[in-house]
Amino acid sequence: MPAVQITLLEGRTTEQKRKMAKRITDVLVEDGGANPAAVVVTFVEVPRDSYASGGVLICDKQQNPPK
Amino acid sequence: MPAVQITLLEGRTTEQKRKMAKRITDVLVEDGGANPAAVVVTFVEVPRDSYASGGVLICDKQQNPPK
Amino acid sequence: MPAVQITLLEGRTTEQKRKMAKRITDVLVEDGGANPAAVVVTFVEVPRDSYASGGVLICDKQQNPPK
Amino acid sequence: MPAVQITLLEGRTTEQKRKMAKRITDVLVEDGGANPAAVVVTFVEVPRDSYASGGVLICDKQQNPPK
Amino acid sequence: MPAVQITLLEGRTTEQKRKMAKRITDVLVEDGGANPAAVVVTFVEVPRDSYASGGVLICDKQQNPPK
Amino acid sequence: MPAVQITLLEGRTTEQKRKMAKRITDVLVEDGGANPAAVVVTFVEVPRDSYASGGVLICDKQQNPPK
Structure with a gap:
């Protein structure tokens, strides 16, 4: 224990996931x-039209991305 | 808060997910x-052989779909 | 399908959960x-020190709640 | 009830998932x-660089796989 | 791997959970x-007003339970 | 995004959860x-008979804890 599920936008590289898994x-x-050997971390990657905050899909927020 | 995970069969359109995220x-x-800005909704889409109810995969239920 | 998990702060009444489950x-x-009979909704209720956004627990944000 | 989510490495066949869903x-x-009709089982399949135990991605563990 | 989350009604005994974890x-x-040492199973237990199917909370279905 | 769920044994203090949420x-x-404001972290705390690894509940492993 513990078991960690990270739901995030697809597009992270293996190197990014390697670092995040280690540091978390x-x-x-x-x-x-926690016992380090027992920690499980999973990344569930979803496209930009499968993640919303404030009721708005990420793909819709990015039409005019801020600089 | 809250954080909502919806696990569903793949095949929904972006427009369907847009409406569901907004309405939920x-x-x-x-x-x-809830504070609207703080609501997160994620869609985890799985194929028909990755979802079962009553011990039977959806792909097996659809071999003789009812009209 | 689908299966919906809603992780939220404890304190909602049964009546609130009844309405949310029905409407979602x-x-x-x-x-x-979706087939209505097949929709499953679960509420996972957590205390104010078990939910964070922006790296800050909800219990810490409420020390000076906005009017 | 209950609702079961199984997060696992991609690569299982439909037949493997069929057996696991039935037996679980x-x-x-x-x-x-449990009421059998009410049991929902979902498989969330992730690539080898999206699952870590002990802080190490599965893809990194397999570089020198034991016989 | 894999990581299994079972969301179910509270009220199962330790012995029931022991058997389920072993058999799953x-x-x-x-x-x-799977590598047996790597399998993680968690039980997330919720009250009867935190689980709905078909849009109806379990606590509301049980008001007139069938014999 | 992202949304992080950490399923762990109950017994962590608020201070421990505060530090973990911030650092993760x-x-x-x-x-x-990630955009820091958009990161959500939830802790789902379960008792020792609701978490198993290798098919064995944590409560059963702790009967003779190693020094």
């Missing part, structure tokens, strides 16, 4: 008292 | 007292 | 083409 | 008292 | 090719 | 390119 595991060990 | 956010605000 | 099911049927 | 449903009925 | 792990090993 | 958000921003 470290956080759970250092601040949560 | 409205429900959480109107009936759940 | 209706949305999935009307806009997502 | 049976377990929930026999040992958990 | 066996299924994933036998039919899914 | 930082990781997602620094290594995942």
Whole structure:
């Protein structure tokens, strides 16, 4: 334990996921008292029309992306 | 808050997901007292052989679909 | 299908959850083409120190709540 | 009820998922008292760089796979 | 891998959860090719007013339970 | 985005959750390119008989804890 599910937009590289998995595991060990071998991290990657905040899909927010 | 995960069969259009995300956010605000800006909705889309009810995969139920 | 998990702060009444479950099911049927009998909605309720946005727990944001 | 989400590496066949969905449903009925018709099982399949244990991605563990 | 989340009504005993965890792990090993040591199973238990199917909370379905 | 669910044994303090939420958000921003304001982290805390690895509940593993 613990089991961590990260739901995020697709497009992250393997290197980004490698770093995030390692660092998040470290956080759970250092601040949560977890056994490092037992930490599971999964990334569930979804397209931009499958994630909404404030009732608006991400794909719709990006039509005029801020600089 | 809240965070909503909807696991469903793939095949919905962006327009369908746009409407569902908007309306579900409205429900959480109107009936759940949520702050609209804080509502997150994600769609996790799976193929027909990755969803089962009653112990039977959806792809197996559709071999003789009812009219 | 679909299966919906709503992670939210504890404190909603049964009546609020009753309305949300009904209306969200209706949305999935009307806009997502779901079979109403097959829609599952679960509420996972967590305390104010188990939900964070922007890296800050909800319990810490409420110390000076806006009017 | 219950609703079961299985997050696993992609690559399982339909036949494997068919067997797992059926047997897991049976377990929930026999040992958990579930109504079989109400059991939902979903498989969320992720690539080898989206699953980590012990802080290490599965894709990195397989570079020198044990015989 | 895999990671399994079972969302179910509260009220199962430790013995029931013990059996389910063991048997579901066996299924994933036998039919899914999982490494047994790597299988994680979690039970997320919710009250009867936090689980709905067909848009109706379980607590409302049980008012006139069938014999 | 992203939305993070951490399923873990109950017993963490608010201070532990505060630190984990902050640091995990930082990781997602620094290594995942996330917008910090949009990161949601939830902790789903379960008792020792609701979490199993290797088919064995945590409560059963702790009967003779290693020094």
